[in-house]
Structures are given as C-alpha cells and as structure tokens.
Amino acid sequence: MEFSDLIRTRYSVREYLPNSVGDDTLNRVLEAACLAPTAANRQPFQLIVLHTQGKEKDLQRIYEREWFTRAPLVIFACAVKDQAWTREDGKSYVDVDVAIAMDHLILAATELGLGTCWIGTIDQQAAREILGLPDGVEAVVMTPLGYPADSLPPKERKSLADIVRYERW
Numbered sequence: 001m002e003f004s005d006l007i008r009t010r011y012s013v014r015e016y017l018p019n020s021v022g023d024d025t026l027n028r029v030l031e032a033a034c035l036a037p038t039a040a041n042r043q044p045f046q047l048i049v050l051h052t053q054g055k056e057k058d059l060q061r062i063y064e065r066e067w068f069t070r071a072p073l074v075i076f077a078c079a080v081k082d083q084a085w086t087r088e089d090g091k092s093y094v095d096v097d098v099a100i101a102m103d104h105l106i107l108a109a110t111e112l113g114l115g116t117c118w119i120g121t122i123d124q125q126a127a128r129e130i131l132g133l134p135d136g137v138e139a140v141v142m143t144p145l146g147y148p149a150d151s152l153p154p155k156e157r158k159s160l161a162d163i164v165r166y167e168r169w
C-alpha cells in the first residue's frame with residue numbers, strides 16, 4: 001500500500017472480529033516497532049503482547065471499556081525510563097520514543113489489514129499489578145490488535161491553515 005493511502009486507511013478501530021492474528025503477522029507488526037527511530041538510538045521501550053481470551057476482566061481494570069477486550073491481542077508500549085535519552089535541560093524523550101515505536105507498529109498493522117486503536121487511558125496501578133511492571137517502567141499507551149468489524153469513518157481534522165505557521169509563531 002502507498003504510504004499516502006496507508007495514513008488515510010488507519011483509523012481507531014473499536015469493533016473487532018474474534019479471528020486470531022497469526023504469529024508471522026504479529027511478528028511483522030512488532031518488527032516495525034523495532035525499526036522506529038529513538039533519541040540517541042536508546043530504544044527505551046518494551047512491548048507486552050497480551051492474549052485477551054480469559055483476561056477480559058483484568059483488562060477492564062486497566063481501561064474500563066469492553067470493546068477493546070474483544071480483539072484477540074492487546075499490545076502495551078512501555079517506557080523504560082532509565083534507558084531514555086534526556087536533554088541537557090532535563091527533558092526526557094521517552095514518551096516521544098514510545099509514541100514513534102507505537103506509530104510504526106500501528107501503521108504496519110494497518111498495512112496488513114489489522115485494526116488498532118491508540119489507548120492512553122490506562123489505570124497505572126492496575127497495569128503495574130496485572131502486567132507485573134517493575135519500578136521505572138510505565139505503560140504509556142496500548143492498542144488492541146485484531147481484524148476490524150467496522151469500517152473507516154470520515155476523518156475529522158483541522159485544516160493545514162489551522163495547524164501550520166511559516167517562519168515563526
């Protein structure tokens with residue numbers, strides 16, 4: 001798929017078929033995250049792949065919606081804070097790195113006909129407990145991964161004129 005089509009095809013899928021995702025397909029999606037650029041190439045993230053079957057109640061403690069537990073898989077993108085590059089003024093780029101990795105993963109999934117949805121509403125305490133996260137590791141975003149049972153809605157976006165300034169603010 002052309003990149004210009006890919007970014008128009010991706011949308012937040014909130015209805016999933018029960019069909020499982022094959023291991024080869026899953027690995028292609030995960031490999032896309034490995035290829036993401038990260039600040040100073042620190043790669044300060046870990047992905048946790050969780051099979052949802054039988055874990056629905058646990059998952060709903062992390063995010064109290066049911067729809068995302070109907071996908072066969074959920075992937076958590078976790079920040080490993082002490083591995084991240086930090087700018088001289090103290091700003092950590094860990095969230096940026098995690099987001100780029102997740103975006104690579106999500107676009108690769110889209111290319112393979114899979115559905116995803118960025119989810120940032122993560123109950124941190126529940127995630128720590130259920131995923132067994134050690135100190136210094138944070139589940140920043142997650143996505144369900146499975147085959148869509150809905151279809152692409154129209155995109156609602158600001159116009160270029162609303163978001164682009166030239167030369168200065």
Ligand SMILES: Cc1cc2nc3c(=O)[nH]c(=O)nc-3n(C[C@H](O)[C@H](O)[C@H](O)COP(=O)(O)O)c2cc1C
Binds near residue numbers: 117118120121
């Ligand atoms: C960082 C981030 C966090 C998000 N968190 C949630 C969420 O917690 N629940 C949800 O249903 N959608 C969530 N979304 C999806 C957005 O609502 C969605 O991307 C946006 O409305 C644009 O729609 P589209 O993805 O279909 O293009 C999140 C998206 C991003 C990028």
